[in-house]
Amino acid sequence: MKTIHKSEMKNKGANHIIDFYPRQRFSCRRCGFCCRLEIKITPDEVNRLKKTMLPSGQYPPAEWFITAPSQPSLFIAAKRENGECVFRDDSGGCVLHELNAKPLICRVFPLHVVNWEDGHCSADLRFICPGVGDASGVLLEHQPEIITGIAVPLKERLALGNTGYSDKNPAALTAVYRVHAGYRAILHDETIPLKLRLYTLSRIIDFHADKDNYNAIRAADAGFAADAMDFTRKAASTLSTELSKGIASLREIIDFRILITVYLRNDDPLTARSLWRRLKILCAHSMFAAGGGNLSRINPHSPDTNGRQCLAAPGKLQMNEAAKEIFQQFLYGKLDSMHFCGSMVNGLSYEMGMRHLLLSVPVTFTVAAAFARTSKRTVIGVDEMLAAVRLLDLTFGRSPFLQLKLTGKLLVRLSRPATFAGILNLISSIK
Numbered sequence: 416m417k418t419i420h421k422s423e424m425k426n427k428g429a430n431h432i433i434d435f436y437p438r439q440r441f442s443c444r445r446c447g448f449c450c451r452l453e454i455k456i457t458p459d460e461v462n463r464l465k466k467t468m469l470p471s472g473q474y475p476p477a478e479w480f481i482t483a484p485s486q487p488s489l490f491i492a493a494k495r496e497n498g499e500c501v502f503r504d505d506s507g508g509c510v511l512h513e514l515n516a517k518p519l520i521c522r523v524f525p526l527h528v529v530n531w532e533d534g535h536c537s538a539d540l541r542f543i544c545p546g547v548g549d550a551s552g553v554l555l556e557h558q559p560e561i562i563t564g565i566a567v568p569l570k571e572r573l574a575l576g577n578t579g580y581s582d583k584n585p586a587a588l589t590a591v592y593r594v595h596a597g598y599r600a601i602l603h604d605e606t607i608p609l610k611l612r613l614y615t616l617s618r619i620i621d622f623h624a625d626k627d628n629y630n631a632i633r634a635a636d637a638g639f640a641a642d643a644m645d646f647t648r649k650a651a652s653t654l655s656t657e658l659s660k661g662i663a664s665l666r667e668i669i670d671f672r673i674l675i676t677v678y679l680r681n682d683d684p685l686t687a688r689s690l691w692r693r694l695k696i697l698c699a700h701s702m703f704a705a706g707g708g709n710l711s712r713i714n715p716h717s718p719d720t721n722g723r724q725c726l727a728a729p730g731k732l733q734m735n736e737a738a739k740e741i742f743q744q745f746l747y748g749k750l751d752s753m754h755f756c757g758s759m760v761n762g763l764s765y766e767m768g769m770r771h772l773l774l775s776v777p778v779t780f781t782v783a784a785a786f787a788r789t790s791k792r793t794v795i796g797v798d799e800m801l802a803a804v805r806l807l808d809l810t811f812g813r814s815p816f817l818q819l820k821l822t823g824k825l826l827v828r829l830s831r832p833a834t835f836a837g838i839l840n841l842i843s844s845i846k
């Protein structure tokens with residue numbers, strides 16, 4: 416399969432460099448999931464919509480919008496008693512869509528578009544939408560006008576994306592992009608086994624995290640990607656031997672189970688404020704980390720499995736080609752857009768974002784295998800992989816736990832080469 420890493424296109428006479436993985440697919444199923452989300456609308460959009468001739472249904476126009484609870488300067492469309500948007504019609508369609516009058520944020524979903532400070536624009540599709548990954552869906556590479564059509568107005572509304580390499584080595588975004596070209600080239604090289612690509616990147620991150628090597632980031636030039644690939648090929652045999660020696664200790668297995676719970680926990684902003692609820696979640700985390708408990712107590716959409724069974728699941732199950740394709744859409748979608756780090760939502764440094772991305776791979780395979788095991792399947796198929804990446808994509812979008820120092824320390828510990836090799840070797844389906 417030919418992989419296009421970057422696309423340049425023109426929009427209204429201006430050149431836009433858009434970073435995205437072109438093989439992501441989407442087809443809307445009209446399921447209404449997005450119509451239940453809290454979609455923020457600007458006062459200008461509210462004024463425009465109030466002047467549009469809309470069928471009022473059971474709601475008078477004065478009740479179409481309410482002030483957004485989390486941001487009083489904005490509005491949200493009112494919801495019916497069943498939680499659906501007031502503009503959803505009886506056939507499951509959107510009244511505003513029919514009139515070509517949807518607010519900007521409704522037009523964006525399930526795309527995630529970021530304008531960066533250096534003029535780049537990036538896009539990926541959010542797997543929380545059930546239509547993303549649909550085998551019959553339209554490829555993202557065929558939708559450049561939609562991306563640029565969203566990126567231009569978003570530029571006026573949202574702050575530009577930015578990230579430094581790390582908190583200790585805050586290199587400029589231009590240097591980060593040069594380094595990223597190397598990381599991206601290695602992770603995309605499918606002539607190298609995935610496990611070895613992941614391990615190689617953990618070794619390079621480890622090298623860059625040493626303060627004696629900070630200059631390698633700040634002085635990175637256009638030749639960095641070629642040098643990184645050169646290192647990867649020349650050192651492949653040594654790196655392979657190192658990787659094969661990795662064995663996860665009990666402490667590292669417990670840490671990995673904690674990471675799974677951090678990625679999968681489902682934080683309702685209202686109930687999370689209750690001390691009782693927090694204690695219950697903490698207890699569920701601890702039990703799962705110790706090998707018992709049940710993942711579905713942390714997130715009801717998770718597989719019905721305890722900590723010990725969850726890590727036993729990926730030992731035997733392999734993945735079919737269709738599931739691999741979904742996994743690639745998830746991994747390369749985050750990688751190519753760089754949405755694992757510096758978007759306004761994630762706010763992570765590049766290094767922490769990359770550690771997070773690397774660790775999300777064994778977590779994804781583990782959760783997908785647990786879904787397959789609980790459904791008594793003998794291989795990991797599309798349904799199991801889609802269920803796993805949907806859960807993980809929620810974390811990439813908004814988990815406040817990634818901002819915690821404690822989580823940062825856990826990410827660093829688990830992505831250190833010797834530990835990471837042991838974790839990767841727990842999962843035979845990562846090849």
Ligand code: SF4
Pocket residue numbers: 442443444445446447448449450524525544545546547
């Ligand atoms: S959640 Fe996705 S598939 Fe469902 S209606 Fe919204 S865009 Fe369509």
